[in-house]
Amino acid sequence: MLTTPSEISREDLGLNPELIRKYNQPAPRYTSYPTALKFKTVEDRSSRSALLADLEDAEGPLSLYIHVPYCRSLCWFCGCAKIISTNTALADKYLDYLEIEIERYASLVRSDRKVVQLHFGGGSPNFLSVSQINRLSRMLRRAFTFDEDAEISVELDPRTLSQAQVQAFVELGINRASIGVQDVNAKVQKAIHRIQPTETNAKTISWLREAGIGSLNVDLIYGLPHQTEESFKDTLEEVLTYDPDRLAVFSYAHVPWSKPAQKILERSPLPDADSKIEILIQTVEKLTGQGYAHIGMDHFAKLDDPMVKAQQARTLQRNFQGYSLHADVDICAFGMSSISQSQNAFRQNHKDLDTYYSMLDEGFIPLEKGYLLTRDDQVRREVIMRLMCDLELNFGERGKANGIDFDNYFAAEIEELKPLEEDGLLAFNDAGLAVTPLGRLLIRNVACRFDAYMGKGAQGFSKAI
Numbered sequence: 001m002l003t004t005p006s007e008i009s010r011e012d013l014g015l016n017p018e019l020i021r022k023y024n025q026p027a028p029r030y031t032s033y034p035t036a037l038k039f040k041t042v043e044d045r046s047s048r049s050a051l052l053a054d055l056e057d058a059e060g061p062l063s064l065y066i067h068v069p070y071c072r073s074l075c076w077f078c079g080c081a082k083i084i085s086t087n088t089a090l091a092d093k094y095l096d097y098l099e100i101e102i103e104r105y106a107s108l109v110r111s112d113r114k115v116v117q118l119h120f121g122g123g124s125p126n127f128l129s130v131s132q133i134n135r136l137s138r139m140l141r142r143a144f145t146f147d148e149d150a151e152i153s154v155e156l157d158p159r160t161l162s163q164a165q166v167q168a169f170v171e172l173g174i175n176r177a178s179i180g181v182q183d184v185n186a187k188v189q190k191a192i193h194r195i196q197p198t199e200t201n202a203k204t205i206s207w208l209r210e211a212g213i214g215s216l217n218v219d220l221i222y223g224l225p226h227q228t229e230e231s232f233k234d235t236l237e238e239v240l241t242y243d244p245d246r247l248a249v250f251s252y253a254h255v256p257w258s259k260p261a262q263k264i265l266e267r268s269p270l271p272d273a274d275s276k277i278e279i280l281i282q283t284v285e286k287l288t289g290q291g292y293a294h295i296g297m298d299h300f301a302k303l304d305d306p307m308v309k310a311q312q313a314r315t316l317q318r319n320f321q322g323y324s325l326h327a328d329v330d331i332c333a334f335g336m337s338s339i340s341q342s343q344n345a346f347r348q349n350h351k352d353l354d355t356y357y358s359m360l361d362e363g364f365i366p367l368e369k370g371y372l373l374t375r376d377d378q379v380r381r382e383v384i385m386r387l388m389c390d391l392e393l394n395f396g397e398r399g400k401a402n403g404i405d406f407d408n409y410f411a412a413e414i415e416e417l418k419p420l421e422e423d424g425l426l427a428f429n430d431a432g433l434a435v436t437p438l439g440r441l442l443i444r445n446v447a448c449r450f451d452a453y454m455g456k457g458a459q460g461f462s463k464a465i
């Protein structure tokens with residue numbers, strides 16, 4: 001039986017840099033299985049229809065994702081799909097196309113499906129002006145029916161946020177917000193090209209709280225230039241004074257082959273692997289000592305947060321937005337590069353804005369890539385997702401849920417997990433296995449044992465720590 005320990009100490013983690021180094025290998029973040037790297041280019045009309053087919057008669061709740069790619073300036077560490085501009089008018093055109101896409105998509109799904117979740121991500125959704133936010137709100141409400149209790153969340157860049165925008169998002173219905181802080185140290189901020197004074201964060205938090213937003217998340221990154229254990233301790237202490245409900249503390253993913261601007265960071269001193277491990281251990285100790293649970297990987301939430309309750313109830317989910325409370329939803333994602341997910345398929349929109357526009361002009365759903373899950377994919381997806389969320393696996397239950405004899409189906413995988421038990425990442429028990437606090441940090445390296453596509457090459461993925 002898994003418990004969510006309120007405090008995790010260095011000893012619990014079996015601090016052994018050797019061991020962490022051994023397991024800190026590139027592995028997917030499993031926001032999907034198979035990962036987006038497995039998606040196949042949509043070649044023709046029939047493969048597009050095949051990807052859309054399982055939307056046609058599907059029922060059940062919907063989760064919507066809207067990608068707003070614009071940002072006013074470039075953070076050199078950034079791994080997201082974004083376009084840098086200060087020209088707000090660009091977003092008018094973007095909204096014109098989002099409107100086409102939303103209407104075209106909505107005509108494919110049953111009109112009695114209710115939206116239980118809506119997330120605005122980016123880029124920076126607060127690149128939009130107040131009137132643009134209002135317009136987006138109208139088009140979503142026109143196309144879809146929202147559940148009264150829908151969870152509506154937005155990612156905000158505090159540096160460019162106004163109180164009027166907060167108000168507009170509140171009128172749209174947001175009840176959760178996530179703000180990018182990354183690091184509060186001035187030297188680090190200069191090195192990453194993101195100057196964000198403390199007062200800016202404080203003002204943002206107070207606007208959001210005053211507006212009645214009950215759930216706030218703060219994003220931080222460790223592994224950035226000039227960061228040390230000492231400097232990151234200050235960042236954590238400062239951010240804890242904001243009293244966020246959730247924290248995401250990401251390991252800096254250095255992928256200069258896909259994000260060339262990250263090469264600029266190579267000119268500054270980056271913490272080495274051992275310092276990153278120290279920073280992470282300190283983070284887990286500090287946050288779990290201050291009333292946060294370690295959900296797994298990079299996520300922390302207050303002990304009374306619904307996310308912690310969902311984890312205890314084994315109902316937590318994992319998708320492209322990270323961890324989520326909504327089970328059995330189809331994700332309909334709109335905008336450049338966004339990824340949709342339904343029972344049997346993943347669909348990704350074009351990552352190039354002009355192509356995204358021209359596909360919509362030509363009357364299509366602007367898909368670039370997609371993937372139809374095989375039966376084996378579905379089994380493995382279920383097992384990997386439960387492991388990532390529950391931090392344990394009940395072999396009997398997983399077998400039953402997937403109509404397989406688990407021990408038989410995964411005999412080779414179970415064998416491969418034995419060395420991980422010896423190294424203290426997990427423990428086998430009568431029912432199956434449970435991940436240890438050390439294993440939580442390396443959960444993607446545990447999960448990838450169930451990934452049929454990992455093989456020898458894990459190219460393109462970042463390391464866990």
Ligand SMILES: C=Cc1c2[nH]c(c1C)Cc1[nH]c(c(CCC(=O)O)c1C)Cc1[nH]c(c(C)c1CCC(=O)O)Cc1[nH]c(c(C)c1C=C)C2
Nearest residue numbers: 028029030031032035036079080122250253255460461462
């Ligand atoms: C706000 C921007 C986003 C971040 N992640 C995503 C978005 C929209 C979603 C996303 N992240 C990844 C994929 C690919 C599919 C997958 O592997 O599940 C998608 C659709 C993975 C990913 N994210 C980063 C890298 C380097 C990779 C690929 C390799 C890997 O799995 O490690 C960088 C990165 N981007 C974001 C974060 C938080 C992050 C790393 C911590 C934001």
Ligand SMILES: C[C@H]1O[C@@H](n2cnc3c(N)ncnc32)[C@H](O)[C@@H]1O
Nearest residue numbers: 077078079080180219250251252253
């Ligand atoms: C959405 C969140 O993703 C995080 N983020 C953006 N780019 C990277 C990267 N290269 N590595 C790790 N985290 C990143 C930031 O913390 C941002 O706020």
Ligand code: SF4
Nearest residue numbers: 071074075078080123
């Ligand atoms: S971190 Fe946020 S604000 Fe910075 S470039 Fe990336 S998406 Fe834009």
